Amino acid sequence: MPVMTIxxxxxxxxxxxxxxxxxxxxxxxxxxxxxxTYAVTKGFYDHFGAERVRDTPIAxxxxxxxxVGAAMNGLKPVAEIMTINFAFxxxxxxxxxxxxxxxxxxxxxxxxxxxxxxxxGGKQLGATHSQTPDVIFAHFPGLKVVAPATxxxxxxxxxxxxxxxDPVLFIEHSTMYQERGExxxxxxFLLPIGKSDVKRPGNDxxxxxxxxxxxxxxxxxxxxxxxxxDCEVIDLRSLRPLDLGPVYASFKKTNRAVIVEEGWRxxxxxxxxxxxxxxxxxxxxxxxxQRVAQKEVPLxxxxxxxxxxxxGPADVIAAVKAVV
Amino acid sequence: MDQAEHLTLYQQMVVIRRLEEKSAELYQQGKxxxxxxxxxxxxxxxxxxxxxxxxxxxxxxAYRDHGIAVACGMEPKVILAEMLGKVTGCxxxxxxxxxxADKRLNFWGGHAIVGxxxxxxTGLALANKFRGEDSVTLCFFGDGxxxxxxxxxxLNLAAVWDLPIVFICENNQYGMGTSIERASAVPEMRQKAExxxxxxxxxxxxxxxxxxxxxxxxxxxxxAGQGPYFLEALTxxxxxxxxxxxxxxxxxxxxRRWQSDDPIGKFEAVLLKRGISPDxxxxxxxxxxxxxxxxxRFAEESxxxxxxxxxxxxxxxxxxxxxxx
Ligand SMILES: Cc1ncc(C[n+]2csc(CCOP(=O)(O)OP(=O)(O)O)c2C)c(N)n1
Ligand SMILES: [Mg+2]
Numbered sequence: 001m002p003v004m005t006i007x008x009x010x011x012x013x014x015x016x017x018x019x020x021x022x023x024x025x026x027x028x029x030x031x032x033x034x035x036x037t038y039a040v041t042k043g044f045y046d047h048f049g050a051e052r053v054r055d056t057p058i059a060x061x062x063x064x065x066x067x068v069g070a071a072m073n074g075l076k077p078v079a080e081i082m083t084i085n086f087a088f089x090x091x092x093x094x095x096x097x098x099x100x101x102x103x104x105x106x107x108x109x110x111x112x113x114x115x116x117x118x119x120x121g122g123k124q125l126g127a128t129h130s131q132t133p134d135v136i137f138a139h140f141p142g143l144k145v146v147a148p149a150t151x152x153x154x155x156x157x158x159x160x161x162x163x164x165x166d167p168v169l170f171i172e173h174s175t176m177y178q179e180r181g182e183x184x185x186x187x188x189f190l191l192p193i194g195k196s197d198v199k200r201p202g203n204d205x206x207x208x209x210x211x212x213x214x215x216x217x218x219x220x221x222x223x224x225x226x227x228x229x230d231c232e233v234i235d236l237r238s239l240r241p242l243d244l245g246p247v248y249a250s251f252k253k254t255n256r257a258v259i260v261e262e263g264w265r266x267x268x269x270x271x272x273x274x275x276x277x278x279x280x281x282x283x284x285x286x287x288x289x290q291r292v293a294q295k296e297v298p299l300x301x302x303x304x305x306x307x308x309x310x311x312g313p314a315d316v317i318a319a320v321k322a323v324v
Numbered sequence: 325m326d327q328a329e330h331l332t333l334y335q336q337m338v339v340i341r342r343l344e345e346k347s348a349e350l351y352q353q354g355k356x357x358x359x360x361x362x363x364x365x366x367x368x369x370x371x372x373x374x375x376x377x378x379x380x381x382x383x384x385x386a387y388r389d390h391g392i393a394v395a396c397g398m399e400p401k402v403i404l405a406e407m408l409g410k411v412t413g414c415x416x417x418x419x420x421x422x423x424x425a426d427k428r429l430n431f432w433g434g435h436a437i438v439g440x441x442x443x444x445x446t447g448l449a450l451a452n453k454f455r456g457e458d459s460v461t462l463c464f465f466g467d468g469x470x471x472x473x474x475x476x477x478x479l480n481l482a483a484v485w486d487l488p489i490v491f492i493c494e495n496n497q498y499g500m501g502t503s504i505e506r507a508s509a510v511p512e513m514r515q516k517a518e519x520x521x522x523x524x525x526x527x528x529x530x531x532x533x534x535x536x537x538x539x540x541x542x543x544x545x546x547x548a549g550q551g552p553y554f555l556e557a558l559t560x561x562x563x564x565x566x567x568x569x570x571x572x573x574x575x576x577x578x579x580r581r582w583q584s585d586d587p588i589g590k591f592e593a594v595l596l597k598r599g600i601s602p603d604x605x606x607x608x609x610x611x612x613x614x615x616x617x618x619x620x621r622f623a624e625e626s627x628x629x630x631x632x633x634x635x636x637x638x639x640x641x642x643x644x645x646x647x648x649x
Pocket of ligand 1 (some may be wrong): 029058082086190239388436437439465466467468469470496498499500565638
């Protein structure tokens with residue numbers, strides 16, 4: 001199987017889908033001539049032309065709004081919002097329009113739009129540019145929220161998002177574009193949206209996570225393995241739909257869980273997943289479920305301070321040790 | 325302006341240029357992190373306009389904020405300390421390059437979400453007007469920012485409420501890699517103010533005295549209670565949008581053309597013509613170099629914030645502060 005980076009996998013998925021379906025267009029800030037802020041659409045403008053790879057003004061509201069309108073009217077737009085922090089400027093279009101239009105008009109319209117964006121901290125960009133607010137978007141029924149952790153997942157899930165009939169917020173991690181992994185070359189390699197994935201089987205503790213924290217968790221798990229603790233790691237891959245079947249199955253085996261997310265703890269992924277485990281697996285519980293999350297402060301610029309606020313392998317290890 | 329004032333403004337422009345060159349160096353050495361947007365080429369717009377304000381007038385801008393911070397009176401050492409993430413920086417190392425601010429100087433910050441500070445400017449001005457004060461708010465932003473909703477909502481409200489604001493568009497021809505022709509429906513940013521019935525002017529942003537004069541008139545208009553004013557300054561950034569910009573969207577020849585119209589070089593010529601001696605200018609140059617060298621030393625020697633600083637200043641009320649967990 002070819003090995004490639006997440007950047008290449010996302011790029012390949014977009015390229016193949018544009019080749020496959022002439023209705024797929026890309027729009028956003030610096031997606032064309034610049035080649036994408038994260039170089040994901042490098043070469044697209046020259047190959048597919050300015051009609052299908054559309055540079056927009058700095059105007060997130062109309063980027064998403066125009067994409068939603070075009071999607072309602074038969075195109076398959078992939079809108080790019082440079083970072084999820086700027087998605088707040090398009091919040092109304094995402095929440096009150098993309099997520100509502102199909103249902104509110106009695107199923108008459110479909111909104112097959114994909115909004116690609118980047119999330120995550122750790123680059124010293126200060127409080128407004130470093131957030132991981134993925135979960136906020138997952139609050140709204142009608143919207144799908146996908147956040148892959150590997151190149152293969154990125155390709156397979158993005159292709160499904162583009163071919164699908166519903167709006168998808170597709171969240172890439174801004175510090176993971178160079179991560180490498182095997183990716184099937186198949187042009188029809190599709191992964192269903194809404195299926196969690198066991199990234200590592202284990203018997204002692206269930207760790208539930210997604211996106212960059214899969215990587216951080218894997219590092220922690222290696223160290224724990226050396227100490228004789230065998231963790232099962234489940235990657236949610238999408239926050240909505242949220243597939244907890246594999247989580248319950250795992251928990252019934254391990255009776256212990258840790259949930260790891262990059263965003264803040266309060267009202268977060270950990271809160272949701274823990275509540276559901278308590279509801280569904282109460283009789284299997286051997287220890288209070290632990291949550292690993294970002295320190296509850298706006299992220300500071302200064303490097304060490306910022307680092308101290310974002311979960312690392314040591315935080316995961318401590319949480320696992322608290323439940324075994 | 326008298327000669328002493330001219331020399332002060334010249335000195336500010338030179339300090340900014342040296343500061344920015346040094347920042348680029350420190351970034352390349354990995355000492356400055358995050359994004360770094362340099363002001364080189366745009367010195368005359370910030371310096372010229374801010375020089376026309378009274379100390380009680382507000383200044384607010386976007387993330388390309390180092391030059392405007394200097395123009396507002398912020399010391400380079402505090403700026404560099406902030407960029408190095410040091411506790412002696414203007415925001416204790418929490419803001420970084422894009423978020424310089426000093427309330428004591430009525431400098432209300434650099435803001436990194438494009439256009440978002442334009443509504444903030446309307447609020448600053450509203451508060452002054454509400455209290456019957458005669459402060460004017462100077463709100464700087466780029467050409468790219470004129471295409472975002474915030475801009476239009478802000479200008480409209482400022483006009484409806486007759487707020488004392490001078491909107492200063494630093495039209496440097498590009499928003500990242502997108503030229504104005506590719507992003508704006510009208511070629512002059514000033515035309516957008518017309519939609520809100522706002523008087524406007526367009527000025528050569530490479531000419532310090534022209535910017536100063538236009539800004540002084542605009543501020544007088546706003547201070548006299550005649551409502552907001554829109555000033556468009558035509559300028560250019562010599563460097564990339566931020567560090568690491570491959571600059572595929574423009575030709576080097578275009579950059580050189582603007583560089584030959586350099587705001588510092590042009591003002592130097594004006595000063596020489598007005599009888600300032602080359603020695604005086606050289607002395608200012610040398611002094612600027614020394615100021616920046618001192619600032620680097622100060623920033624490098626300053627401590628990083630202690631770990632517990634993470635938990636401070638999340639809320640103004642200490643009892644609401646989060647506890648380390
Ligand atoms: C809402 C929002 N969208 C996108 C960005 C990314 N971005 C940062 S600066 C910039 C270009 C702004 O151009 P302009 O307003 O002309 O200012 P200049 O950089 O030229 O000074 C963009 C797109 C952002 N910071 N905020
Ligand atoms: Mg610009």
